[in-house]
Amino acid sequence: xxxxVGTFNVNSLRSRLPVLERWLPxxxxxxxxxxxxxxxxxxxxxxxxxAMGYHAVFAGQKSYNGVAVLSRRAPDESVSGFNDSQEPNAxxxxxxxxxxxxxIFNSYVPQGKAIDHPDYQYKKEFLSRLSGLVAAxxxxxxxxxxxxxxxxxxxxVTNPTNKKDHVCFIQELRDLYALKTSALVDLLRRFHDxxxxxxxxxxxxxxxxxxxxxxxxxxxxxxPALAGLCRNCWIDKEPRGWEKPSDxxxxxxxxxxxx
Amino acid sequence: xxxxVGTFNVNSLRSRLPVLERWLPxxxxxxxxxxxxxxxxxxxxxxxxxAMGYHAVFAGQKSYNGVAVLSRRAPDESVSGFNDSQEPNAxxxxxxxxxxxxxIFNSYVPQGKAIDHPDYQYKKEFLSRLSGLVAAxxxxxxxxxxxxxxxxxxxxVTNPTNKKDHVCFIQELRDLYALKTSALVDLLRRFHDxxxxxxxxxxxxxxxxxxxxxxxxxxxxxxPALAGLCRNCWIDKEPRGWEKPSDxxxxxxxxxxxx
DNA sequence: GTCCACTGCG
DNA sequence: CGCAGTGGAC
Numbered sequence: 001x002x003x004x005v006g007t008f009n010v011n012s013l014r015s016r017l018p019v020l021e022r023w024l025p026x027x028x029x030x031x032x033x034x035x036x037x038x039x040x041x042x043x044x045x046x047x048x049x050x051a052m053g054y055h056a057v058f059a060g061q062k063s064y065n066g067v068a069v070l071s072r073r074a075p076d077e078s079v080s081g082f083n084d085s086q087e088p089n090a091x092x093x094x095x096x097x098x099x100x101x102x103x104i105f106n107s108y109v110p111q112g113k114a115i116d117h118p119d120y121q122y123k124k125e126f127l128s129r130l131s132g133l134v135a136a137x138x139x140x141x142x143x144x145x146x147x148x149x150x151x152x153x154x155x156x157v158t159n160p161t162n163k164k165d166h167v168c169f170i171q172e173l174r175d176l177y178a179l180k181t182s183a184l185v186d187l188l189r190r191f192h193d194x195x196x197x198x199x200x201x202x203x204x205x206x207x208x209x210x211x212x213x214x215x216x217x218x219x220x221x222x223x224p225a226l227a228g229l230c231r232n233c234w235i236d237k238e239p240r241g242w243e244k245p246s247d248x249x250x251x252x253x254x255x256x257x258x259x
Numbered sequence: 260x261x262x263x264v265g266t267f268n269v270n271s272l273r274s275r276l277p278v279l280e281r282w283l284p285x286x287x288x289x290x291x292x293x294x295x296x297x298x299x300x301x302x303x304x305x306x307x308x309x310a311m312g313y314h315a316v317f318a319g320q321k322s323y324n325g326v327a328v329l330s331r332r333a334p335d336e337s338v339s340g341f342n343d344s345q346e347p348n349a350x351x352x353x354x355x356x357x358x359x360x361x362x363i364f365n366s367y368v369p370q371g372k373a374i375d376h377p378d379y380q381y382k383k384e385f386l387s388r389l390s391g392l393v394a395a396x397x398x399x400x401x402x403x404x405x406x407x408x409x410x411x412x413x414x415x416v417t418n419p420t421n422k423k424d425h426v427c428f429i430q431e432l433r434d435l436y437a438l439k440t441s442a443l444v445d446l447l448r449r450f451h452d453x454x455x456x457x458x459x460x461x462x463x464x465x466x467x468x469x470x471x472x473x474x475x476x477x478x479x480x481x482x483p484a485l486a487g488l489c490r491n492c493w494i495d496k497e498p499r500g501w502e503k504p505s506d507x508x509x510x511x512x513x514x515x516x517x518x
Numbered sequence: 519g520t521c522c523a524c525t526g527c528g
Numbered sequence: 529c530g531c532a533g534t535g536g537a538c
Contacts, residue, residue: 012521038522063522111538203519271531322532462529
């Protein structure tokens, strides 16, 4: 038995229900971490998710952000936000769930807007603070997934030379990201070294999917022992080509785990 | 062989494509007169209409109004607007098409807003001017259809006593309508005398369809000889109950005609 | 290009 | 309630 985990920035859960209803029942996913649900908790489509056979844990807000974890069985424990008495608590950008002895951190890291914008400073603080939370669970089994809004290397974005000042690629951010994730394994790269694989294709780039013009900013990062149990990790580009797609597409990983 | 004509105020053709794609292929319609397409001619969904097996003639504008005629075969002739050198030409409210010796006038009569609003005067002028155009084709076969924005009698609206000052029911307008349509036969009433049948159900009235709270403001009016060839006329309430419906629902008529 | 929110309309 | 437009975000 393998345990399959996925991450998918849906860019509005309610707008993406048709895509999810087409994809999820065939994807064989045990736990799906969803970002940018853009829905308040009282409006979360619980019935629709249950109709697909999934339990939902969610932490949302109006218009922006919002995270959820859809899972075949309910998590044993879940924590929304940083929950460390510091402000802001980032409730709608972070949701940690536990299945047995595995902690999964589902995160939507701020994009940052521009390198001279306050949001970029917040992005760096968010990454540091979140990495601390993850590190606190080591050496246990930890999986940190989500839209991290960082392309870690030049291989992770099309035309990197144009992107030197981009808030998802600037050297300072990549250095910070490398430092803060150094204890973890980038699962996609464990199985697909050197390949131009992307999880985000801008709506505004004509035929971005077919031309493979995109960004690898969604990630699945595992603690070393857990990474050793990982049997495969891949990006499923299919849903990006369907009607009314998200601009992101799902990433998945299989683990030799009984939970 | 019968020749089936329909009229349907779609309240945005692009928004209503899913409804139309569900309804039209099973409706057996030869000619469908559509109102409130709300689409400019360059944005008209020609391919989608052709995929349903219909030819399209259209006269639209941005945001408001817009008429189209969808037909299994292209009309022999079509005229957009009043085309009588008077202003305004009402391009996007009127489209006349000819099939053989039958002229069909597809019209979207102004609603009028309020009895003290200039639009109400325009509505009366529009009705008069249009009836002149129709009369000019008599004694030939003429069919005047569309959203005429007139409930001709108290039977044609729910709670008529509350509607005495309504721009679609005020006595002055009903008198004008009766006068201007006196040479024509109201096909629905030819087959359904005395019945509370409506073609428009306000979105804002909760469960309007189930409670049958509505207006009969869409009409099919035929010249006497043509009315004699009419075998049936009915309102199809089904599409009003589907997902994302128009606030109007189609009306249909069958004729013993070979065109 | 596709989301969101908001306003104006019937 | 569900169209349309506008302006902001990414």
